[in-house]
Amino acid sequence: MSKLAQRAQKLFIQYLRENNLKVTQERLALLEEIFSTGEHLDADELLARMKSKHRKVSRATVYRTLDLLVQCGLVRKSRLGREHYFYEKMEPGGGHHHMVCAATGKIIEFWDADLDERLRRICQEHNFRPNFISIQIQGLSEEAQKLEQETTFF
Amino acid sequence: MSKLAQRAQKLFIQYLRENNLKVTQERLALLEEIFSTGEHLDADELLARMKSKHRKVSRATVYRTLDLLVQCGLVRKSRLGREHYFYEKMEPGGGHHHMVCAATGKIIEFWDADLDERLRRICQEHNFRPNFISIQIQGLSEEAQKLEQETTFF
DNA sequence: ATCCTTGCAAACAGTTTGCAACCCT
DNA sequence: AGGGTTGCAAACTGTTTGCAAGGAT
Numbered sequence: 325m326s327k328l329a330q331r332a333q334k335l336f337i338q339y340l341r342e343n344n345l346k347v348t349q350e351r352l353a354l355l356e357e358i359f360s361t362g363e364h365l366d367a368d369e370l371l372a373r374m375k376s377k378h379r380k381v382s383r384a385t386v387y388r389t390l391d392l393l394v395q396c397g398l399v400r401k402s403r404l405g406r407e408h409y410f411y412e413k414m415e416p417g418g419g420h421h422h423m424v425c426a427a428t429g430k431i432i433e434f435w436d437a438d439l440d441e442r443l444r445r446i447c448q449e450h451n452f453r454p455n456f457i458s459i460q461i462q463g464l465s466e467e468a469q470k471l472e473q474e475t476t477f478f
Numbered sequence: 479m480s481k482l483a484q485r486a487q488k489l490f491i492q493y494l495r496e497n498n499l500k501v502t503q504e505r506l507a508l509l510e511e512i513f514s515t516g517e518h519l520d521a522d523e524l525l526a527r528m529k530s531k532h533r534k535v536s537r538a539t540v541y542r543t544l545d546l547l548v549q550c551g552l553v554r555k556s557r558l559g560r561e562h563y564f565y566e567k568m569e570p571g572g573g574h575h576h577m578v579c580a581a582t583g584k585i586i587e588f589w590d591a592d593l594d595e596r597l598r599r600i601c602q603e604h605n606f607r608p609n610f611i612s613i614q615i616q617g618l619s620e621e622a623q624k625l626e627q628e629t630t631f632f
Numbered sequence: 633a634t635c636c637t638t639g640c641a642a643a644c645a646g647t648t649t650g651c652a653a654c655c656c657t
Numbered sequence: 658a659g660g661g662t663t664g665c666a667a668a669c670t671g672t673t674t675g676c677a678a679g680g681a682t
Contacts, residue, residue: 346656346661367646382664387647403557407672408646423606432604439596446593450586452577500636500681521671536639541672561647562671637680644673654663 328415329359332398339396353378354389358399359413364431366410404431482569483513486552493550507532508543512553513567518585520564558585 325333336355340347357373358365365373367386374381390411393399399411404424419440423432447454479487490509494501511527512519519527521540528535544565547553553565558578573594577586601608 344661348656348662350663384648384665385663388662423601423604425606432606434600434604436596436600439593439600442590442593442596446588446590447577450577450588452579452586498636502637502681504638538640538673539638542637634682635680636682638678640676640678642673642675644671646670648667648669650667651665652663653665654661656661657659 325356326359328413329356332359332413336393336396336398339392345392349379350381350385351389351392354381354386355393355398358393358411363412363433364410365412366408368408370411404429479510480513482567483510486513486567490547490550490552493546499546503533504535504539505543505546508535508540509547509552512547512565517566517587518564519566520562522562524565558583 333352333355336351337347339345340351353374354370357370357378361373367383367390370390371381371383371386374386390399390401394401394411398414400414401409401411402422403409404422420433420435421439423434424430425432444454487506487509490505491501493499494505507528508524511524511532515527521537521544524544525535525537525540528540544553544555548555548565552568554568555563555565556576557563558576574587574589575593577588578584579586598608
């Protein structure tokens with residue numbers, strides 16, 4: 325288990341205790357799985373991974389635990405232009421933005437400090453606190469561009 | 479009917495004819511309603527408006543017509559961090575971005591030329607054609623900030 | 633007359649929830 | 658022991674689809 329994962333577990337347990345919630349096998353196993361993998365995953369993916377690797381957990385528990393993790397700030401939940409939510413672990417200083425292909429759903433991550441700074445200023449102007457910023461650019465990825473016939477009038 | 483709406487209708491009819499589709503009452507009425515109102519609306523809102531104003535149209539037809547309008551570039555469809563899609567008419571030169579409150583779902587529109595330019599450059603770097611850019615910033619609006627107790631560890 | 637479109641209701645996908653059995657503390 | 662938690666299945670929300678009746682060309 326990585327150092328980050330260990331820290332996350334500690335924080336999660338702390339959060340659970342503080343709120344009179346139980347530290348269960350399922351919750352710890354889910355947290356571990358989330359922090360042991362790459363970036364984006366949706367509930368089904370997580371469920372499948374749990375089924376194959378650690379331990380069987382019900383779909384309901386997956387959703388309920390993800391909810392808890394979002395509430396305590398260890399995971400962020402977004403809807404990137406597609407049909408379902410996806411989740412990703414929060415990493416200290418691991419800020420990044422997303423670019424989403426409107427046709428294929430492909431997600432590209434990128435980071436641009438200038439952009440970030442400008443965004444924060446814009447948020448300020450609108451009295452909007454950017455506790456976490458997640459940009460979503462809809463566009464067409466390379467692959468999609470090949471298939472596309474454009475029909476834009478304006 | 480505004481000039482923009484008229485132009486949209488003309489283009490829509492042209493699009494329909496070119497594709498061997500029929501110019502029906504329902505389609506025209508839906509287009510008119512979309513172009514006669516403000517910015518964002520979801521399928522249900524549109525359905526409700528049709529029910530009260532012009533003419534009853536079925537939910538299925540609403541979705542099917544919206545699809546057509548998206549395909550011919552007169553309407554854009556996004557998912558702004560929330561549970562359903564929303565649609566908005568395309569206006570020539572009416573580019574704008576969205577900021578979405580992660581808590582309340584409130585949508586703020588804004589425009590920032592610098593930001594736009596920077597985004598286009600980033601898209602280029604990733605071989606991503608931004609046929610339309612729609613940023614989504616997740617954050618907390620003023621109202622939500624009042625209710626919120628922060629629990630962010632990182 | 634032909635073929636497309638509509639409306640209905642059923643199907644669907646992803647997510648949420650009520651409840652009895654179960655597990656943490 | 659007690660109260661939160663799990664798993665199951667049913668409920669739910671938003672969207673899509675099959676099919677018979679109706680409308681556009």
